[in-house]
Amino acid sequence: MENLQRIGISVDDRLLREFDKAIAKKGYTNRSEAVRDLIRRSLEADRLAEPETIATAAVFVVYDHHQSQLAQKLIKLQHSQLLTAISSMHIHLGHHDCLEVIILKGRVSEITKLGDSIISLKGVKLGKVNLIASD
Amino acid sequence: MENLQRIGISVDDRLLREFDKAIAKKGYTNRSEAVRDLIRRSLEADRLAEPETIATAAVFVVYDHHQSQLAQKLIKLQHSQLLTAISSMHIHLGHHDCLEVIILKGRVSEITKLGDSIISLKGVKLGKVNLIASD
Amino acid sequence: MENLQRIGISVDDRLLREFDKAIAKKGYTNRSEAVRDLIRRSLEADRLAEPETIATAAVFVVYDHHQSQLAQKLIKLQHSQLLTAISSMHIHLGHHDCLEVIILKGRVSEITKLGDSIISLKGVKLGKVNLIASD
Amino acid sequence: MENLQRIGISVDDRLLREFDKAIAKKGYTNRSEAVRDLIRRSLEADRLAEPETIATAAVFVVYDHHQSQLAQKLIKLQHSQLLTAISSMHIHLGHHDCLEVIILKGRVSEITKLGDSIISLKGVKLGKVNLIASD
Numbered sequence: 001m002e003n004l005q006r007i008g009i010s011v012d013d014r015l016l017r018e019f020d021k022a023i024a025k026k027g028y029t030n031r032s033e034a035v036r037d038l039i040r041r042s043l044e045a046d047r048l049a050e051p052e053t054i055a056t057a058a059v060f061v062v063y064d065h066h067q068s069q070l071a072q073k074l075i076k077l078q079h080s081q082l083l084t085a086i087s088s089m090h091i092h093l094g095h096h097d098c099l100e101v102i103i104l105k106g107r108v109s110e111i112t113k114l115g116d117s118i119i120s121l122k123g124v125k126l127g128k129v130n131l132i133a134s135d
Numbered sequence: 136m137e138n139l140q141r142i143g144i145s146v147d148d149r150l151l152r153e154f155d156k157a158i159a160k161k162g163y164t165n166r167s168e169a170v171r172d173l174i175r176r177s178l179e180a181d182r183l184a185e186p187e188t189i190a191t192a193a194v195f196v197v198y199d200h201h202q203s204q205l206a207q208k209l210i211k212l213q214h215s216q217l218l219t220a221i222s223s224m225h226i227h228l229g230h231h232d233c234l235e236v237i238i239l240k241g242r243v244s245e246i247t248k249l250g251d252s253i254i255s256l257k258g259v260k261l262g263k264v265n266l267i268a269s270d
Numbered sequence: 271m272e273n274l275q276r277i278g279i280s281v282d283d284r285l286l287r288e289f290d291k292a293i294a295k296k297g298y299t300n301r302s303e304a305v306r307d308l309i310r311r312s313l314e315a316d317r318l319a320e321p322e323t324i325a326t327a328a329v330f331v332v333y334d335h336h337q338s339q340l341a342q343k344l345i346k347l348q349h350s351q352l353l354t355a356i357s358s359m360h361i362h363l364g365h366h367d368c369l370e371v372i373i374l375k376g377r378v379s380e381i382t383k384l385g386d387s388i389i390s391l392k393g394v395k396l397g398k399v400n401l402i403a404s405d
Numbered sequence: 406m407e408n409l410q411r412i413g414i415s416v417d418d419r420l421l422r423e424f425d426k427a428i429a430k431k432g433y434t435n436r437s438e439a440v441r442d443l444i445r446r447s448l449e450a451d452r453l454a455e456p457e458t459i460a461t462a463a464v465f466v467v468y469d470h471h472q473s474q475l476a477q478k479l480i481k482l483q484h485s486q487l488l489t490a491i492s493s494m495h496i497h498l499g500h501h502d503c504l505e506v507i508i509l510k511g512r513v514s515e516i517t518k519l520g521d522s523i524i525s526l527k528g529v530k531l532g533k534v535n536l537i538a539s540d
Contacts, residue, residue, distance in 0.1 A: 003417065003418045004415045004416070004418075005421055006413050006414070006415050007414055007415075008411050008412070009411070009414055009436070009437045009440045010410070010441075011412060011440075011441055012408065012409050012410070013409075015444060015445065016412065018448055019444050026254070026255045027251060027252045027255040027256075028255045029257075030257070031412065031414070032414045032415045034255070035414045035440060035443075036414070036415075037254060037255070038447055039416070039424050040420065043420075043423055043424065058193060058236065060193065062267070062268050087224060089236070093191065093268075099191065099267065101193065101224070101236060101238065103224070103226055103234070116162060117161070117162045120161045120163045121162075122164075122165070125175065126267075128265070128267060130263070130265045132234065132263060133195075133228075133261050138282065139281070139282050139283075140280070140281055140282070140283060140286055142278070142280075143276050143278055144277050144301070146275055146277060146305075147274050148273045148274075150306065151275055151277065154309050154313065157313055166277065167279045167280045170281075170305060170308075171281055171285065173312055174281065174308065177289075177292070178285075178289065293525070296521040296525045297522045298525045300527070304525070307525070314531065328463060328535070330537045330538075332538050357494060357496050359506070359508070361508055363538075369461065371494070371508065373494070373496055373504070387432045389431070390428070390432040390442070392435070396445060396446075396537075400465075402465045402504065403465075403467050
């Protein structure tokens with residue numbers, strides 16, 4: 001589908017040896033694949049640093065599920081008009097604690113705001129938002 | 136269940152005013168809750184910085200689902216002996232791309248290694264590992 | 271100079287025990303001081319996340335000092351009109367390498383741009399920008 | 406001095422176009438240089454993540470210079486036996502506040518500990534430690 005191009009890169013001996021050792025340790029079988037990953041990750045980091053970028057994000061909430069109003073509030077927050085909740089997953093971490101993973105899509109700036117709203121909810125033991133990928 | 140204690144903290148006027156403004160913006164209705172969150176997050180960050188800590192983590196993998204062998208390899212990696220895969224979720228991001236979110240548990244050092252193995256798989260467009268919470 | 275206020279915070283037993291242990295290990299002799307630090311750092315992180323904030327930053331550049339044009343270009347970049355270079359320090363890391371630490375002030379968005387310009391200079395082995403404090 | 410090698414990397418059209426656009430914006434005039442920077446930065450990040458790595462670091466301390474004992478304590482900390490202070494710079498940020506930038510060398514694990522000791526000193530308004538480069 002995509003056309004592959006072959007580009008030439010000059011790298012000094014020592015840097016190349018170190019790089020080859022590092023990527024072998026990480027499981028790469030192929031230098032091109034490792035360089036492409038560096039390029040992709042660098043572009044992604046740039047895009048996700050822009051507040052206007054549309055991104056997919058994961059929201060993690062650890063809470064005590066005996067606090068029944070919280071589940072209600074979390075669902076309500078997922079129906080905000082500025083973000084699109086795609087899917088969520090509920091995981092039992094122990095007798096009291098459960099982890100809710102919510103995958104949603106929207107502007108980076110709105111995702112950050114939503115994260116703050118969730119972390120500040122009473123009963124949330126731990127809340128985190130991680131940007132996964134730009135659109 | 137837990138006994139609450141009331142502790143006294145001295146804060147200068149200006150810092151307190153700024154803090155109250157910032158937490159109101161984030162949705163807190165209560166200063167104690169905001170301070171407890173800062174304490175919890177600081178302790179969590181310390182714990183997750185230790186390679187020996189047992190933690191719950193999320194692995195995100197964006198890949199082209201036409202690459203059928205990849206799904207197979209991802210499942211195999213989830214059955215590693217050093218980590219416990221708890222649950223996973225599959226999300227369709229577009230015609231080609233899908234996102235696999237894998238929640239697993241294990242030592243921070245092993246989670247990092249697994250992340251490297253996944254990111255280096257051929258066909259993975261984007262791979263990320265996020266530590267969520269210590270045990 | 272500043273008026274100190276005494277505020278009361280409710281914290282559950284277990285969290286408080288863990289916090290006391292963690293701050294003792296870090297060298298705090300006083301719980302108020304540790305909580306104030308958490309508050310200050312959280313406010314700082316929020317401010318430095320805003321592109322419009324005026325901040326003090328450190329730019330680190332590791333380069334081979336045999337590349338004499340580079341020193342020239344670095345000085346030129348420090349005289350950009352959008353940022354104010356405050357001070358700089360030159361450190362000999364080895365026979366070839368030296369480290370230049372440049373402290374400057376300006377908008378967070380401009381600091382980021384300058385960082386990119388420096389890292390991309392030919393001869394720079396390593397370039398980093400760290401935001402230190404908001405104004 | 407160093408022998409340059411020319412390696413070939415396959416990259417698909419779209420990724421290459423995006424990369425070329427991004428590096429032009431950052432000021433690169435040369436694709437090889439940009440790829441070498443990605444490789445260097447990735448190797449550095451791996452090295453600095455190891456607690457045993459010997460690294461150069463910058464410690465930033467913002468404090469009110471009217472607190473004279475603090476300057477004394479900072480100097481004492483710089484003479485710890487496990488770390489080597491290389492150089493330091495003092496900057497006047499305003500009537501009260503000054504910024505001390507201390508460049509030191511040592512094991513990453515020791516640098517982290519020193520950072521905690523400094524941040525916890527009474528009178529320090531803001532303390533940060535940034536790893537610059539591995540040895």
